[in-house]
Amino acid sequence: NAGVTQTPKFQVLKTGQSMTLQCAQDMNHEYMSWYRQDPGMGLRLIHYSVGAGITDQGEVPNGYNVSRSTTEDFPLRLLSAAPSQTSVYFCASRVGGTVNTEAFFGQGTRLTVV
Amino acid sequence: AQKITQTQPGMFVQEKEAVTLDCTYDTSDPSYGLFWYKQPSSGEMIFLIYQGSYDQQNATEGRYSLNFQKARKSANLVISASQLGDSAMYFCAMRERGNYGGATNKLIFGTGTLLAVQP
Numbered sequence: 001n002a003g004v005t006q007t008p009k010f011q012v013l014k015t016g017q018s019m020t021l022q023c024a025q026d027m028n029h030e031y032m033s034w035y036r037q038d039p040g041m042g043l044r045l046i047h048y049s050v051g052a053g054i055t056d057q058g059e060v061p062n063g064y065n066v067s068r069s070t071t072e073d074f075p076l077r078l079l080s081a082a083p084s085q086t087s088v089y090f091c092a093s094r095v096g097g098t099v100n101t102e103a104f105f106g107q108g109t110r111l112t113v114v
Numbered sequence: 115a116q117k118i119t120q121t122q123p124g125m126f127v128q129e130k131e132a133v134t135l136d137c138t139y140d141t142s143d144p145s146y147g148l149f150w151y152k153q154p155s156s157g158e159m160i161f162l163i164y165q166g167s168y169d170q171q172n173a174t175e176g177r178y179s180l181n182f183q184k185a186r187k188s189a190n191l192v193i194s195a196s197q198l199g200d201s202a203m204y205f206c207a208m209r210e211r212g213n214y215g216g217a218t219n220k221l222i223f224g225t226g227t228l229l230a231v232q233p
Contacts, residue, residue: 041225043205
C-alpha cells in the first residue's frame with residue numbers, strides 16, 4: 001500500500017528554471033493538497049483540489065500552478081523558480097466530504113533554489 | 115479568520131512522564147475539526163488524534179489524549195508515559211466546514227512544538 005507518493009525527494013533548481021513536483025495517491029481520495037513547510041512557520045497551504053477538474057488556491061498560491069486531471073495525480077508546477085520557494089513541499093490526500101477525516105501526507109520534497 | 119496558535123516552541127520531558135502540548139485556535143465556524151500531527155526528524159507527517167467540534171468527549175488514542183476546552187478554544191495534546199521515540203515536532207491543525215457541501219480542504223497548521231524526551 002503506497003499511500004501518497006511524492007517525487008522527487010530532493011531537487012536543486014537555478015533561479016528562473018521551471019519544474020513539476022509529482023504527487024500520486026492510490027487510496028481513491030477525493031481531496032488533495034499541496035503545502036510548503038518553512039522553519040518557524042508550520043505548514044502553509046498552497047493549492048488544493050476537491051476532485052478531478054476542481055482546484056482552488058490556498059494561503060500562499062503565488063508562483064505555483066496546479067491541475068487535477070485524474071483522481072490519483074495532483075502535480076505542482078513552479079513556472080519560474082525563485083529563492084523564496086526554497087522549502088519542503090508536502091502533498092496530502094484525504095477522503096472528502098466532512099471535517100473529520102485525517103490527511104495522509106507524502107514523504108516530502110526538499111527543494112532548493114539557488 | 116481561522117488561526118492556530120502553539121506558544122511553546124520547544125519542551126523537555128523526562129522519559130515516562132506525561133507532557134501537555136498547548137494549542138489554541140480561532141474560528142467563527144461552529145463546525146470544525148482539530149488534528150494533531152507528529153513530525154519526527156525523518157520528516158514525515160504522522161496523524162495522531164482528531165477532535166470534532168461537536169464531540170462531547172475528549173478524544174483518546176493510546177497514549178495520546180486531547181484536552182478539548184471549547185469555551186476557551188483550546189485543544190491541548192497530552193502524551194502520557196513519554197518515550198524516547200516521542201521526541202519530534204508536534205503540529206496542531208484545524209479544518210473548518212467549507213463551501214463544497216462538506217468540509218474545505220484547508221487544513222491550517224500552527225507553528226509546532228519541538229518535544230525532546232530525556233532519558
